Amino acid sequence: MPTSSLFANLPLDGLSPELLRAARWIEAHPREVALHSMRECARRAALAPATLSRLSQALGFQGFEAIKHLCQESFSAQAGYAGRAEVLQASARHDKDWLALLNETQHANTASVSGLNQAAQLEAAADAMLKARRVYFLGLRASHGLALHLHYTYGLLASNGVLVQGLGGTLTDQIGEMGTGDLLVATSAAAYTRQTVDAVVTARAQGADVLTLTDSALSPIARSATHTLLFRTDSPSYFHSMVGALALTEALAAAVAVRGGRKVLVYLQTRQDRLDSEGAYWDERADKVATGRPLTSSPRK
DSSP, rough: OGGGGGTSSSOOOGSHHHHHHHHHHHHHOOOOOOOHHHHHHHHHHHHOHHHHHHHHHHTTSSHHHHHHHHHHHHHHHHHHHHHHHHHHHHHHOOOOOOHHHHHHHHHHHHHHHHHOOOHHHHHHHHHHHHHHOOOOEOGGGHHHHHHHHHHHHHHTOSEEEEEEGGGTTTTTHHHOOOTTTTTTEEEHHHSSSHHHHEEEEEEEETOOOEEESSTTTTTTTTTTEEEEEOOOOOSSSSSOOOHHHHHHHHHHHHHHHHHHHHHHHHHHHHHHHHHHHOOOOOOOHHHHHHHHHOOOOOOOO
């Protein structure tokens, strides 16, 4: 919310000269309000701290911290990563419980998955993945780990998954392979990676369906998508949170397991048997037998 909107519906001519001066100072100095305590803001504005408290009540807030929070949101949105990091540092100085706020936000992002997406939407997306000739997983920059995780977990259930990596400058080559019968699963959040947006447009133009995992139904990768699933990226830190996005990928993988029937169960068992036979996962007992080391025994008493 821009700081000017704080005062949009307030009859400023009804304020005392002192409160009016305080309101105008806040509107002109949102950065200072975002970064400093009420007492420091009052000092810089040559006002009494009580004046800022009274102004907060006049605006309908319980206290100055509410105004401060709105100024932080406005400043962070405009300032980029460095500005958001500066706000985080300032918040930590004035509120030592910054970790609790971070945890609270991450819990909300995770919980939002079920609020933003109905089970029927997840199941429809899962059906599209299972029916596709090939399922391409694309995530660039911060979203790459999500695509990698979803590709891996999906690959335990079905054999038609392809991770789009673009190694050696081959991203456009992989996108160019997509066509009718294929599905591109693209993940991105603001600020949206241009190559991901271009890949979605190209895939659709070539006849492929597109499933997007994104932070807004209005995002550029959702506009031409066949299916869209949403996640939240709220964070008090300098970088948007991907916790909600990870929760969404896990929900989608679970939906594939739910909708895959007997076929995915057989395939999953085959994959598990292969991993076990290859010794993919560390096993203390098997490792010691293979190397001739003695097994751990209970200590003598």
